[in-house]
Amino acid sequence: MRTMRLTAAMVAAAVVSGTLALASPASADPTPAGTFRQLVGVGSDTTQDVLNALAGDIVNGKSYAATAVKAGNAGIASYDAFAPDAATSTIQTRPGGPAFLRPNGSGPGRTALSMSLTGDKFPSSTGVAIKGQVDFARSSGGPSTSGTTLTYIPFARDAVGVAVRGSALDTLTVDQLHDIYTAGDTRLKVLNGQTLHAVLPQAGSGTRKFFLAAIGLTETTVSSEIPTVQENQANAALTQDGALVPFSVGSWIAQNNGIAPDYSKAAVAAGAHLAGVQLPGDTGVSSPVTTVNGKLTPVAGYFENATFGRDVYNVVPSRAIDPAGIFFDKALYDVFVTSGTHEAGLATDTAEKVIADFGFLNESYNGSINPARHAKLGGLEVSGVDVNTPAKPALKATTGDASLKLTWTAPTPAPALPVTDYRVTLTGSDGAVVAVKDVPAGTTSYSFTGLALGTYTASVSAANLNGAGSAATWTGSVKYTSSVKATAATTAYGKTPKVSIAVTGSHGVVPSGKVTVKDGTTTLGTGNLDSSGRVGISLSTHLKVATHTLTVSYGGSTKLNTSSTTVKLTITKATPSVGTTAPASISHNSGAKVGVKVTATGTTPTGTVRVYEGSHVIATGTLSGGKVTLTLPKLKAGKHTMHVWYLGSSTVNSRNGANFTIKST
Structure with missing residues (x-):
């Protein structure tokens, strides 16, 4: 990935040169006041302004009514995370509905959505029951x-x-940020001669959670001494030189370009800017933004970086976007979901222009509900809620004249969260779905009539708010079906991963034909089954270090249908070896040269090495072809015991070399 590398002065200049005189901040709940719309959203401060604009409201004095995203007559009602003059104000989202505390941040927004489903009181047992009051949550995490x-x-x-505020903080590293925000006596309090004043966004902020994870901290390891402010508000955070605070780059761009309400104008006038960051594995500084035609724009390399780049989400109930379900909300689906040929209202060219205006990058996966394409799944965010799905119903099937009647009894024992519906599915002998029907929780039977003669499989599963439970199934006659089992051992980067596959067929048929292994839509390998229905497929030695959920597909044969499964393949970082060469002795008037060679199976390590004497770094270098020669500073007379530490990379683990000794005479 290409990143823009700038000097510290250029970083500061690129940011400051794009600042404009902006209008005073203003809250942007649905306008005019008292407006109610069908699709209610709450949560993240980071995306509130862009969602307000996409809802067609007035943002920073500009009306977006002409580009409002709607599904038929259903519009978006996006409620701000905070009100500038009344941070604890309440909101009312439905005519005649309850007024409840404004959810401030991604976490509270998701909690409010969860409690809207369960009927719990928000934000706690002393709050207000908000069942049915929220349809989606804005989330930056x-x-x-x-x-x-x-x-x-x-x-x-x-x-x-x-x-940041102050030129001493023009450039930062992840290690420095970790040490600035960490708890304990080792916390970094002065940098480049500047006393530091670290600040964090409020609890529940998605930006806070993301930033702490990016620098290797959690809520239990971050310093409790650090004050908090409303996220994305530099005026409140950067009140003195040496202050620094994590900030949504999209929000910074929108505020400085005069697109969003500006809570950073005073700070910017006093010299606040976004610091350049040395990204993990890089040797140069990456700026989050650049200036084009006097306006701030994102630096794509920074936004796509795995450490500091992030997707922002709209969170919806899974059942509301299931077209086969009784809870399907077509308006919600049409606004948010891109699937097949269906394009989300938020993914149109018009909507994506608005998204870009507010400082974000548009991506091809806008609206995806596929976890292989950046979508994610999560549970209810209600403290103490039971997370179990219902058990299998007790199923009975009765065949008739070209018909099938299914009857069932409710799962026993009853789940803590009650059953909301049942899903009935009928498939043919080839595995294709003939029909799917969702029925309400009080229904305990369903009949299929007018069926073609053949073999069918029926299944019934009970669902609650946690999702569908295990299905009870019945099969009248199954022949010529196949199933796939696959295993994959954890493999280090640079070594050849292998997927072992066994395909079995019913009625004693031994499978033959082709098997394909994919990661999402990318084909990683293919192979042909042997005479026992097995094959091992070797994959690339350079798969990304991650846990990959692979799809293993059997293409079928003249006697067997297709089938597939998933298997998890974990690619770990390679384990390096660190070798050093150094003179046994050297004059105290000379600097010793230390040769470092880092090797790993199947790959040439890159990155940084450091020479330590005790806990002190005395030399640093960058590998080239897995090697580097470092010149040490002059050593005081005497024996010096040192070691080399390789910091690692995105594909190779860090590692210490063996101690070595140089005698300075």
Whole structure:
């Protein structure tokens, strides 16, 4: 990935040169006041302004009514995370509905959406029951809980930068940020002669959560001494030289370009800007923004960086975007979901121009509900909620004249969260779905009539707010079906990963034919089954370091249908070896030369090495072809024990070399 590399002075100039005199901040709940719309959203401060604009409201004095995103007559009602003059104000989202505390941030927004589904009181038992009051949550981060209740639909790319005041903080590293914000006596308090005044966004902020993770901290390891302010408000955070605070780059761009309400004008006038950051694995400084025609624009390399780049999401109930379900909300689907030939209202050219105007990058996966294309799934974000899905119903099938009647009894024991509906599915002998029907929780039977003669499989599963439970199934006659099993061992980068596959067929048929392994839409390898229905497929030695969910597909044969499964393949960083060569002795008037060679199977390590004497760094170098020669500073007379530390890279682990000794005479 290409990144823009700038000097510290250029970083500051590129940011400051794009600042404009802006209008006073203003809250932008649905306008005019008292307006109610069908699709209610709350949550993230980072995306509130762009969602307000996409809703067609007035943002920073400009009306976006002409480009409002709607589904039929259903419009978006986006409620701000905070009100400038009344941070604890309440909102009312439905005519005659309850007034409840304004959800301030991604976490509270997702909690409000969850409680809108469960009927719990928001934000706690002393609050107000808000069942049915929220349809989606704005979120600048992914799920905090596992599950499938909520679908996180990406709609743009943002990045987290560090807003700073003072030239001493023009450039920063991840290690420095970690040390500035970490808890304990080792916290970095002075940098480049400047006393530091670290600030964080408020609790529940998605930007706060993302930033802490990016620099290797959590809420339990960050310093409790650090004050908090409303996120993306430099005026409140950067009140003195040496102050710094994580900041949505998209929000910074929108504020400085006069697009969004400006909560940073005073700070920018006093010299506040976004620092350049040395990204992990890079040797130069990457600026989050650049200036084009007097306006700030994103630097794509920074936004796409895995450490500081992030997707921003609209979070919706999964069941509301399931077209086969009884809870399907077509308006919500039409506004947010891109699937097949269906394009989300938020993914049109008109909408994406608005998204770009507010400082975000548009991505091809806008509206995706596929986890392989940046969508995520999460559970209810309600403290203490039971996370179990219902057990299998007890199923009975009765065949008739070209018909099939299914009857069932509710799962036992009853789940803590009650059953909301049942899904009935009928498939043919080739595995194709003949019909799918969702029925309300009180229904315990369903009949299919007018069926063609053949073999069918029926299944019934009960669902609650946590998702569908295990299905009870019945099969009248199954022949010529196949199933795939696959295993993949954890493999280090640079070594050849292998997927071992076994395909089995019913009725004693031994499968033959082709098997394909894919990661998303990318084909990683193919192979032909042997006479026992097995094959091992070797993959590239340079797959990304990550846990890959691979799809293994059997293409079928003249006697067997197609089938597929998924298998997780974990690619770990390669383990390096660090070798050093150094003179046994040297004059104290000379600088010793230390040769460092870092090797790893199947790859040539890149990155930085450091020479330590005790806990002190005395030399630093960058590998070229896995090697580097470092010249040490002059050593005081005596014996010096040192070692080399290789910092690692995106594909190779860090590692210490063996101690070596140089005698200075």
